[in-house]
Amino acid sequence: MKKLLALVLALCLVLTAAAALASADLLSREGVYPLNSDKTITWYSQDSHNIHSDFADWHDSPFHVNLSKQVGVNIEWVLPTTGADGGVFTNTLLSDAGSNIGNLPNIMEAYFMNNANQYLDDEVIWDLTPYLEEYAPAYWAWLHSNPAYDKAMKTDDGRYYAFGFFREDGGWNDSYQGPVVRKDWLEECGLEIPKTISEFENVIRVFKEKYGAVFTSAFSPRFYQMGMSGAFGAYGNVNPDYLYEIRDGKVILAQSTDEYRNWLRWFSGIVKEGLVDTDLQTVDDTNVQQKVETGLSGIAITSMGQMNLWNNHMEAAGNGRPWIGIPYPTNDAGEIYSIFGGSGIGSITGVVTKSADEETMKLCLQVLDYAYSKEGFLFWNYGIEGESWVMSEETGLPAWTDLVAKDTSNDPMIKYNGTTWSGSCIQATNLLYLKNSQASIDANDAWYYLGMGRDTDQLDKVLEVTSGHKWPTGVTFTTEESDELDLYNASLGTYVVEQCTSFLLGNKDVNDDGLWNEFISGLQQYHIDRVLELRQNCYDRYLSR
Amino acid sequence: MAKQKAAVNAHYRRLSLGQKIARDFSHNKYKYLMILPVLVYLALFCYKPMYGIQIAFKNYKITRGIEKSAWAGMYWFEQFFNDPYFWRLLRNTFLISGLQILFCFPAPILLALMLNEVQHNRFKRTVQTITYMPYFISLVVLCSLVKIYTQQNGLVSEIVAFFGGTKQNWLQDPKYYRLVYILSDIWQSVGWNSIIYLAALSGIDMEQYEAARIDGASRFQQMLHVTLPGLLPTITILFILRMGSILNVGYEKTLLLYQPTTYEVADIFSTYTYRISLGATSGQPQYSLSTAVSLFNTIVNVFFLLLTNFISRRATDSSLF
Numbered sequence: 067m068k069k070l071l072a073l074v075l076a077l078c079l080v081l082t083a084a085a086a087l088a089s090a091d092l093l094s095r096e097g098v099y100p101l102n103s104d105k106t107i108t109w110y111s112q113d114s115h116n117i118h119s120d121f122a123d124w125h126d127s128p129f130h131v132n133l134s135k136q137v138g139v140n141i142e143w144v145l146p147t148t149g150a151d152g153g154v155f156t157n158t159l160l161s162d163a164g165s166n167i168g169n170l171p172n173i174m175e176a177y178f179m180n181n182a183n184q185y186l187d188d189e190v191i192w193d194l195t196p197y198l199e200e201y202a203p204a205y206w207a208w209l210h211s212n213p214a215y216d217k218a219m220k221t222d223d224g225r226y227y228a229f230g231f232f233r234e235d236g237g238w239n240d241s242y243q244g245p246v247v248r249k250d251w252l253e254e255c256g257l258e259i260p261k262t263i264s265e266f267e268n269v270i271r272v273f274k275e276k277y278g279a280v281f282t283s284a285f286s287p288r289f290y291q292m293g294m295s296g297a298f299g300a301y302g303n304v305n306p307d308y309l310y311e312i313r314d315g316k317v318i319l320a321q322s323t324d325e326y327r328n329w330l331r332w333f334s335g336i337v338k339e340g341l342v343d344t345d346l347q348t349v350d351d352t353n354v355q356q357k358v359e360t361g362l363s364g365i366a367i368t369s370m371g372q373m374n375l376w377n378n379h380m381e382a383a384g385n386g387r388p389w390i391g392i393p394y395p396t397n398d399a400g401e402i403y404s405i406f407g408g409s410g411i412g413s414i415t416g417v418v419t420k421s422a423d424e425e426t427m428k429l430c431l432q433v434l435d436y437a438y439s440k441e442g443f444l445f446w447n448y449g450i451e452g453e454s455w456v457m458s459e460e461t462g463l464p465a466w467t468d469l470v471a472k473d474t475s476n477d478p479m480i481k482y483n484g485t486t487w488s489g490s491c492i493q494a495t496n497l498l499y500l501k502n503s504q505a506s507i508d509a510n511d512a513w514y515y516l517g518m519g520r521d522t523d524q525l526d527k528v529l530e531v532t533s534g535h536k537w538p539t540g541v542t543f544t545t546e547e548s549d550e551l552d553l554y555n556a557s558l559g560t561y562v563v564e565q566c567t568s569f570l571l572g573n574k575d576v577n578d579d580g581l582w583n584e585f586i587s588g589l590q591q592y593h594i595d596r597v598l599e600l601r602q603n604c605y606d607r608y609l610s611r
Numbered sequence: 612m613a614k615q616k617a618a619v620n621a622h623y624r625r626l627s628l629g630q631k632i633a634r635d636f637s638h639n640k641y642k643y644l645m646i647l648p649v650l651v652y653l654a655l656f657c658y659k660p661m662y663g664i665q666i667a668f669k670n671y672k673i674t675r676g677i678e679k680s681a682w683a684g685m686y687w688f689e690q691f692f693n694d695p696y697f698w699r700l701l702r703n704t705f706l707i708s709g710l711q712i713l714f715c716f717p718a719p720i721l722l723a724l725m726l727n728e729v730q731h732n733r734f735k736r737t738v739q740t741i742t743y744m745p746y747f748i749s750l751v752v753l754c755s756l757v758k759i760y761t762q763q764n765g766l767v768s769e770i771v772a773f774f775g776g777t778k779q780n781w782l783q784d785p786k787y788y789r790l791v792y793i794l795s796d797i798w799q800s801v802g803w804n805s806i807i808y809l810a811a812l813s814g815i816d817m818e819q820y821e822a823a824r825i826d827g828a829s830r831f832q833q834m835l836h837v838t839l840p841g842l843l844p845t846i847t848i849l850f851i852l853r854m855g856s857i858l859n860v861g862y863e864k865t866l867l868l869y870q871p872t873t874y875e876v877a878d879i880f881s882t883y884t885y886r887i888s889l890g891a892t893s894g895q896p897q898y899s900l901s902t903a904v905s906l907f908n909t910i911v912n913v914f915f916l917l918l919t920n921f922i923s924r925r926a927t928d929s930s931l932f
Contacts, residue, residue, distance in 0.1 A: 154889065157673055157896065164676020181895055190674045304871065344763045345780050347870045353759070549670070552895055556887040557696055560874065567871035571783075591695045 091211065092492075093204040095439035098432075100138025107422070107430055110144040110159060110171035112152040114231075114414055114489030117145065118481045128449065128482050136445055137433050144171045153177075163190045163419075170421040173430050175489055178417050182227050184545040191417040192427050194226045201428050202435035204442070205229060208492070218411050218540030222607040229434045229490035230540075231412030237514070237532050239498050240408030243288055243369040244513035245395070250388040251277065251364045259392050261517065263297040263332065266365075266395040270341045273364040281336070282343035282358070283367040284351045293367070296404040297395045298332065299325035301535045304566045306559030310537045310601060315609075317537075317602045319594060321562050322586060325403070327576060334572040347571065355379070358389075370506035377505060391509020393517030402516060407532030411539045416490030437484075437491040447494040449482030463496045477501075537601075541608045547600050558592040667903040673895075687903035696883065704879040708857050710793050716853060718801045720846060723808035724834060739809075742802025754867035757795045758782060788873045792864070807849070808842060815841035847929045855916030858908045880908055 117127045124130040124143040134141045146155035156176040162169040167190070178185060185191045199206045209216045220226045233239055247269065252259065255276060260266040273279045283289035293303035302308035302320035311320035320326060336342055343349065343363065351372055357363055358376050368376075370391070377387040396402040418430045436442035448455040448464045458465035470478050479501065480486045485493040486501070499507060515522055516531060543551065565585045569576040576582060626634065636643060663677065670683040691697060722742065729735040745753065760766040761781040768778040781787045819837050828836065862881035869877035888901035916931075924930035 151889070160673050161676065163674040164672075164679050184672065185674060188672075188674055345783075347783050347872060348758050348762065348780060353762075548895060552897055553690060553900070556883070556897070557694055560696065560878070560886070564871045564874045571872060573785075573872050 092438060092440045092443055093207045094441065095204055095436070096441060098439075099136060099436060099441065101429070101432060103139045103429060105426065105429055106140035106142055107173065107426060107433065108142045108144055108171040109173040110156075110175065111489060112146065112156050112174075112176040112414065114175050114487055115143075115145070115484050116148075116480075116487075118475070118478070119148075120475055120481070128454075129480070129484050132445070132450055132482075133484070136442070136450075137436050139429060139433050141433070160190075163188075167419070168421050170419040172419060172422040172426055173416055173434065174419055175414055175416040177413055178228060178415055179413055179540055180543060181545070181548055182221055182542045184548070185417075186221065186225060186227055187545065189420055191227055191419050192422070194228075194418065194431065195220075195224070197428060197431055198226050201431035202229075202438075204439040205435050208232075208438045214409065215411065217608070217611050218409075218538065219415070220540075220611065221542045222611060224611070228415035228417050229437075230415050231488045231490065232492045233410035233412075233495070234492055235410065235495040235498070237408050237410040237529070238495065239493075239510060240410055241406055241514040241532055242371075242510060243367065243406055244509070245294070245365070245367050245392050246373050246389050246509065247366075247392050248364040248388045249390045250386065251279075260395060261393065262398045262400065263294065263395040264398055266294070266297075267332075267336060267341075269365055270336065274341055277361060277364060279362055279364045280341055280343045281365055282346065282349065282354055282363040284349055284354045284372075285347050287351060288369060288372075289346070289367055292404065292406040293329065293333065294395055295326060295329040296402045296531065297397050298329040299397070299401075299403045300329045301404040302326070303329075304563050304570060306563050309559065309562060310598075311535050312537065312605070313535065317598055317605050319562070319589070319598065321566050322589065327582065330566065330569045330576040333570055334576055337570075337572045347567070359383070370502060370509050373509060374503050374506045377503075387505065390505060391512045393512045393515075396516075402531055404535050405513060405516070405531055407514065408536060409533040409539060412488045413539050414488045434490055437489075443492055443494070446484045446491045447497050448479075454479075454482040464494075464500075466500060538605075538608060541604055543600075543604055547604060551597060551600055554593045554597050558589075558594065558597060561588065561592050664902065664906060666899055667906045669899060671899045671902075673898065683899065687900045688907065690900060691904055691907065696878070699875070700878060700880050700883055703876060704858050704860055704881075707789065707792065707860050707879060710789060711796060711860070712853060712857075714793050715796050715800065716850065718797045719804035720808055720842070722801055723805040723812060723842075724838060726805070726809065727812050727838065728830065728834070739802065739805075743806070744802070745799045746803035748799070750863050751867060753795070753799060754864060757791065757868065761791055782868060783870055783872055785873050785876045788869075788876050792868065792877075796864075808845060811842055811845040812838065843927070844929045847923055847927055848931065851916065851919045851923055851931050854919035855912055857915045858911050880904060 115130070117124050117130065121127045124145060130141070130143050144159075146152045153176075156174075159170060159174070170190075174191075178191070182191075186193055194202075209219060215230070215232065219228050219230050245266070247259070251273060252269070255272050257269055257272060258265070260269045270281045290303050290305040291308050292301075295301060295303055300320065300323055301311040301313075304321075309319060309321065311318050311323075313323075333342075337346075343357070345353070349357070351368075354363075354366065354368070355372070355376060358366065359379055373389050373391065377389050380389075381387050394402060394405045416434055418427050418434075422430055437446045444451065444464065448466075451457075451464075453467065454469050455464045455466055457463070466479070470482065473481075477486060479497070483497070485491045485497060498510075502510075511520055514532060515528060518524060518528075522528065565574075565588070568574040569582075569585075574581050623631070623634075666677060666680075667687060668683060668685070669677070669680045670686075671677065671680045726735055726738065729738070748756075762768070763778050763780045767781055772778050782791055815838065819841075820833055823833050823837050858880060860879050860881060862879070862885050865877055865879055865882045866885060869882070884901045884904045887897040887904075889896060920930050920932065
């Protein structure tokens with residue numbers, strides 16, 4: 067059974083790899099749009115299509131207005147108030163479902179996956195299975211271009227309910243953070259770019275001696291998901307969202323393995339030696355940026371966006387652009403188990419609620435389908451051709467016009483496109499290339515391709531390391547399962563995070579077998595066996611979809 | 612005259628309740644008008660939401676609504692009392708709240724007493740302004756300041772190092788977490804909270820001070836025997852009110868200051884509620900469980916309010932009701 071599962075998993079990974087290699091081959095729907103309907107549909111989006119801060123509301127926003135024109139259906143947008151918590155806004159809207167379902171927007175983009183079964187059973191959202199092929203042929207074709215996509219977008223019993231977010235590149239940009247280093251310091255010290263964890267440690271040590279600098283990272287946004295545990299054959303660090311690991315088809319608690327304990331041993335060791343920022347736990351991106359700019363650190367873990375910011379500030383101060391991304395360190399044999407990453411499938415999805423009658427629902431499907439067609443893909447990623455983008459003769463790919471290129475506001479492309487963050491659409495890889503600096507793209511390459519470069523023939527290895535051990539997107543719990551899991555979730559997460567952070571930072575000695583065994587046996591109090599059993603069942607059902 | 616008054620009273624007593632209300636209303640209609648917004652506020656924001664308390668006894672699903680969700684009896688309370696963290700949360704909440712009452716409650720009284728002794732008016736006003744400024748800083752900004760000050764190379768470390776101590780990150784250390792919490796609390800609220808005491812002080816009859824001086828009381832004795840007794844009713848009322856919110860330690864500040872390594876001393880009921888409801892990282896917000904926790908919180912608060920009020924009525928004659 068175990069072998070079979072591993073085989074299925076490996077097969078999935080290879081098939082995903084094949085899809086990642088091919089660029090988006092989408093169904094053309096030329097001549098279908100605009101639909102010329104006089105109907106109005108309402109469309110809610112939690113965090114995906116927030117309007118640019120230059121605009122007062124969506125009526126001024128080219129993307130929101132133009133989408134209506136492109137598909138030929140009036141769209142009335144419902145968006146969370148600026149500054150409001152999107153999740154709270156969604157729940158406020160959903161609380162109408164019990165008494166007054168007509169008040170819900172027709173299309174809703176939010177996190178529906180975990181509780182899809184309950185929403186379907188309670189008739190809050192439409193079961194799209196009978197309609198999808200006919201009314202959303204482009205999306206249907208897209209889903210069937212890759213078994214992983216199809217699997218993620220339906221329930222265990224095969225009901226389709228959602229339009230998902232997909233990265234054209236597979237998971238490339240899901241690995242948007244990782245280790246970075248000051249290149250000028252490396253050269254001054256005559257060091258190579260570190261590949262193994264020992265070399266990595268050596269760089270920290272040399273920088274400490276020569277510059278008095280330490281390893282740093284913004285703890286809760288950057289470091290606590292993965293750290294560098296992959297070099298020790300472990301998964302996850304001290305984030306409550308990174309507790310469950312898939313190892314050989316088994317769902318386990320990532321923090322209970324011996325490999326994970328080795329990661330704690332190494333890190334708490336360098337903490338003890340004073341090689342790590344003592345403020346690690348309390349610093350955020352802004353504090354780290356200040357530390358980095360004043361030369362308090364020369365090696366860190368951060369995101370491509372933050373690294374770009376550091377370089378910009380250092381350049382402005384006349385210190386060049388010294389920061390570069392480097393691959394996650396491997397163990398001394400050159401092996402690596404996991405890094406920060408994902409499968410390229412987002413967990414925000416668009417659903418059609420029961421506020422739409424059957425006719426409206428069919429219209430919504432056609433509207434949603436547009437994003438997955440050849441023409442719609444371009445509009446969703448770049449806006450209207452000739453206005454915000456033109457096809458570049460050099461690269462054969464879309465490039466911004468001055469309208470975007472010369473706009474100095476933050477992320478000007480979100481004025482014209484809908485794929486920058488997430489939503490029910492496919493995000494073009496080229497968009498990410500246009501959006502980020504070359505150094506950031508190189509950093510993302512270094513992290514995602516494990517230092518093997520973009521042309522590597524070991525894509526299956528890349529996929530296994532970046533997302534093979536991660537709890538997959540689109541797994542659906544039954545209502546009873548999610549009720550029980552939610553109950554244990556909070557305390558179990560608190561326990562693991564609290565204990566492991568203490569070990570990680572040396573407040574508790576990880577080498578002390580007594581303390582470690584106490585932590586492991588303490589897990590029983592938090593129903594760990596039951597949690598893993600429920601998750602294993604759920605995962606097995608997902609695999610056999 | 613007295614006869615006339617008695618006749619009016621007798622007439623009044625004969626009126627029905629409706630008539631009495633109508634009469635009272637016509638006599639005091641502007642007072643009623645003034646209190647109307649408050650009544651509307653209380654009805655809308657304090658009484659109407661009480662309908663939602665039943666969520667604590669149901670298995671509430673947001674898409675099913677309150678009516679259609681199934682009843683769950685005391686299930687959520689049982690779950691909460693059996694939670695491995697229940698006792699830790701209870702201990703931390705009481706401890707932090709207790710420390711606040713012990714240190715943060717008397718601080719503004721002391722400040723007001725000291726300010727009262729200051730003769731120089733401009734100095735007095737400057738001190739007042741400076742001390743109540745931090746109250747207007749947003750809590751998020753204030754906590755960022757606290758975080759920066761308590762870093763290894765921050766202000767606090769520099770001061771400690773100056774007196775021969777060692778530099779360290781003070782917020783990450785469970786030993787100092789409560790100290791940082793309480794001190795920053797005093798820093799933020801001492802000036803603001805002293806205003807009400809200063810107002811009470813200005814109401815004390817000056818003749819009492821004169822009489823005390825004639826009797827040969829020193830300034831300190833005057834403070835002890837005139838000023839403090841004059842303040843006592845205000846202190847008592849505020850103390851009873853404070854006891855009524857003994858379990859209401861604000862979640863925002865803790866949320867902004869605590870770290871996994873300080874959960875042991877920092878995690879309280881309200882942050883727990885936040886984590887299982889609004890801040891749920893994965894899964895659905897646990898509305899029923901968090902409502903049950905809040906309801907438990909409120910019951911304990913009401914108990915302490917009544918207890919303090921009872922003791923105060925017995926001991927000092929001043930009480931809320």
